[in-house]
Amino acid sequence: MRDSMARLQLMGERAAPVFVRGQGSWLWDAEGRAYLDFEQGMGGNSLGHSPTLLLDALRRQAELLVSPGRQYCSRGQLKLAARLCEATGSERAAFCSGPVEANGLAVRLALQWAAEQNPAADTLVVLDGSHVALPAQLGATRVLRVPFNDLEALAAVVDLRCAAVLIEPLQLARGVVPATLEYLQGAQRLCREQGAVLILDESSSGMGRCGALLAEELYGVRADLFTLGSALAGGLPLAAVLARGRIANAAADALPQACPGEALLTVAGVAVLGAVLDGSFFAQTREVAEHLREGLAHLARRHAHGPLRGHGLMLGLPLIGQRARIVQRAAREQGLLLGMAGDECLRLSPALTVSHGNVEEMLRRLGRALQRVEQRCEEVA
Structure with missing residues (x-):
């Protein structure tokens, strides 16, 4: 009752x-x-x-340390960042409370880096149907939305003014529609040719959901930045931004050092990542x-x-x-x-x-x- x-x-x-x-x-x-x-x-x-392995990891960590405070690092944060970077071929990682925050951080990082390389780069391209929430403050940045899986439409806007392209490889809001192979590979090629940052939102498609650690592996592409969602910690409120290659050095100063999830959630991430990286x-x-x-x-x-x-x-x-x-x-x-x-x-x-x-x-x-x-x-x- x-x-x-x-x-x-x-x-x-x-x-x-x-x-x-x-x-x-x-x-x-x-x-x-x-x-x-x-x-x-x-x-x-x-x-x-x-799952037992997650409960055991949380129990052990809770007996030691739940939170050192937002401004400090924990051993779990350092361990998870190192293992994520090794598993995904990334150089830098930062953690957030959820995918909205992670995507916002990735966009801000991409725009900052692009502006330093090319002052004329003032455009962010987002695909129609994307459920990604953009940062509230984008300054003078133009936001262009183009049809998903339309490479011709994308090519028309990815030029020298384009700072970054944000793509969900698997669009849930549109009805679980995957990017085509031609489209995602073409998007990577356009970004490389014009110097734009390729961001993949893998908050729904990553952590083994598509049969590989990241959906990008199915397409043979490699994002400059990508994000992960709550699947990283088995459903707990933890997300991540990972940076590679040309943008990783810039990320060293721009990505936050502390993790809102602190000790407990990042240890959960270590346990889940270890499980999905098991050989079979x-x-x-x-x-x-x-x-x-x-x-x-x-x-x-x-x-x-x-x-x-x-x-x-x-x-x-x-x-x-x-x-x-x-x-x-x-x-x-x-x-x-x-x-x-x-x-x-x-x-x-x-x-x-x-x-x-x-x-x-x-x-x-x-x-x-x-x-x-x-x-x-x-x-x-």
């Missing part, structure tokens, strides 16, 4: 479960009902709910991702939806003639949690540790949800 009253105070009349426990791909609500979670905090819970982790992720893609594609054909979009374990299922919110609600009635990417697309972002059995159970529950929605539509008609 107390949980029900609190829920009404928090959310008004919107009915929603109150979750009290999680383990792996499962969540349990206050009434004891189990839900199969294929949303996982928009993919931020990279290793699922309450990405192979297992790609194997279960293929199982998920094949099963979803079969289900989509049976119910006249699709085709699928995305990479690895971040997939979008476009719906034809149905609203994503309605199907999402029907899935929740079946004990299945899914995300949405727009009004007409379901988003699936399970834990990277999801099992083949979890995938099969998800397909059964989603199949029942889709069938139930179709039956309701027929009843209304």
Whole structure:
């Protein structure tokens, strides 16, 4: 009763479960009902709910030091920065509380560096459909938005005035739409030719989500700056900016030395990074991702939806003639949690540790949800 009253105070009349426990791909609500979670905090819970290795790392660190203060370094921060740089071929790393802050820091760093190289560089190019929040203060910087996956449109604005280009390799807001190979490689080429900084927002696509540590690896490109989101620390509020090559030296002075996450969160990042860099982790992720893609594609054909979009374990299922919110609600009635990417697309972002059995159970529950929605539509008609 107390949980029900609190829920009404928090959310008004919107009915929603109150979750009290999680383990792996499962969540349990206050009434004891189990839900199969294929949303996982928009993919931020990279290793699922309450993984043992993460809990152990947090427990050990909490007994030693939680926070030395924002202005000081901790051993965990130094260790995570070193391991991230080694794993990604980067030279500098800084940490933030979330991807919005990380992307803002990356943009400011790119604009500062570009202005020092070329005073005429005053333009930031952002792709339409990007969910990236730009810094509030950009001075005299022009912000141009161009269509995603349109290399001709991008080439028209990447000139000597272009300071930086910010791209999400996998655009969630547009319905989990990946960049094409030609587009992302072409964007890198244009940036190199004109001296612009290439920034990749990997807050949703990084940390193994696409079957490799970074999505850029799938495309054979190399960003000057890239950002990571909460998947870095298994869903905890930690993000990162990493700098390479020509911009790394400038970053030495511009990137902050202290980490808002301080000791506890950066130790979580060390634990998660160690897990995903295990020799067999990405192979297992790609194997279960293929199982998920094949099963979803079969289900989509049976119910006249699709085709699928995305990479690895971040997939979008476009719906034809149905609203994503309605199907999402029907899935929740079946004990299945899914995300949405727009009004007409379901988003699936399970834990990277999801099992083949979890995938099969998800397909059964989603199949029942889709069938139930179709039956309701027929009843209304």
